[in-house]
Amino acid sequence: MTNATDFLLSVEGLTVSFDGFKAVDDLSFYVDENEIRVIIGPNGAGKTTVLDLICGRTKASGGSVKFRGKELTAMREHQIVHAGVGRKFQNPSIYDDLTVFENLEISYPRGRSVWGALAFKRDAAVRERIHEIAEMIFLADHLEQRAEYLSHGQKQWLEIGMLLIQDPQLLMLDEPVAGMSVNERVKTAELLNRIIADRSVIVIEHDMKFVEDIAHKVTVLHQGKILSEGSMERVKNDPKVVEVYLGH
Numbered sequence: 001m002t003n004a005t006d007f008l009l010s011v012e013g014l015t016v017s018f019d020g021f022k023a024v025d026d027l028s029f030y031v032d033e034n035e036i037r038v039i040i041g042p043n044g045a046g047k048t049t050v051l052d053l054i055c056g057r058t059k060a061s062g063g064s065v066k067f068r069g070k071e072l073t074a075m076r077e078h079q080i081v082h083a084g085v086g087r088k089f090q091n092p093s094i095y096d097d098l099t100v101f102e103n104l105e106i107s108y109p110r111g112r113s114v115w116g117a118l119a120f121k122r123d124a125a126v127r128e129r130i131h132e133i134a135e136m137i138f139l140a141d142h143l144e145q146r147a148e149y150l151s152h153g154q155k156q157w158l159e160i161g162m163l164l165i166q167d168p169q170l171l172m173l174d175e176p177v178a179g180m181s182v183n184e185r186v187k188t189a190e191l192l193n194r195i196i197a198d199r200s201v202i203v204i205e206h207d208m209k210f211v212e213d214i215a216h217k218v219t220v221l222h223q224g225k226i227l228s229e230g231s232m233e234r235v236k237n238d239p240k241v242v243e244v245y246l247g248h
Helices: 048-053 077-081 100-107 116-138 151-162 182-195 208-214 232-236 239-246
Strands: 009-018 022-030 036-042 062-067 085-088 170-174 200-204 215-222 225-230
Touching: 009 048, 022 062, 022 116, 036 048, 036 208, 048 062, 048 085, 048 170, 048 200, 077 085, 085 151, 100 116, 100 151, 100 208, 116 151, 116 182, 151 170, 151 182, 170 225, 182 200, 182 208, 215 232, 215 239, 225 239, 232 239
Parallel strands: 036 200, 036 215, 085 170, 170 200
Antiparallel strands: 009 022, 009 062, 215 225
């Protein structure tokens, strides 16, 4: 039997009720290091609520969420971020009037006090890190461009970059490719496959082609519970999933 501490993230018995309605109902799942986990399911299945519970935006009614052995349900949102969990919401929250460079710079985690020669070294390190991230998110040629002039897909990448520069060990993305062009979706899949070299990602997504391109493991939610879990192949051929979700 694997121990819950062997995983990057262990969700056990997670439950939340809103006015007696169980939006998430005794949910348990485990995410490995360097894994892309995709959560799918019909609208109202509880997908976004699960991310809200993990990042502390919503308080659980019961159960446990352990990240590298730390209990997250007892922590506040900012403490969870400091512990290494980053979250991107459906609508990008970037600073439109700042350049790509400035958006990334503003997101860089700075120490408590920095002065003199140290500050100079630090700034060089910051610049280096910004260029590294910009390269990764396909925006190396757009560093001086104001964010408002980016395409929809580029704005999504910029926001992923703003999270990556904080170096989270778990990144949670809510429908990252919604509204993207086909080409942008392909590049986003490439980006996610690249960033899991040293972290794990949980993605909520409706686009099944994209899910097939990225998922190591798929969790299908239905009415706040797990309907099916496993490889995309297995989930796709599960009669319960076909009935509830993928249509006959």
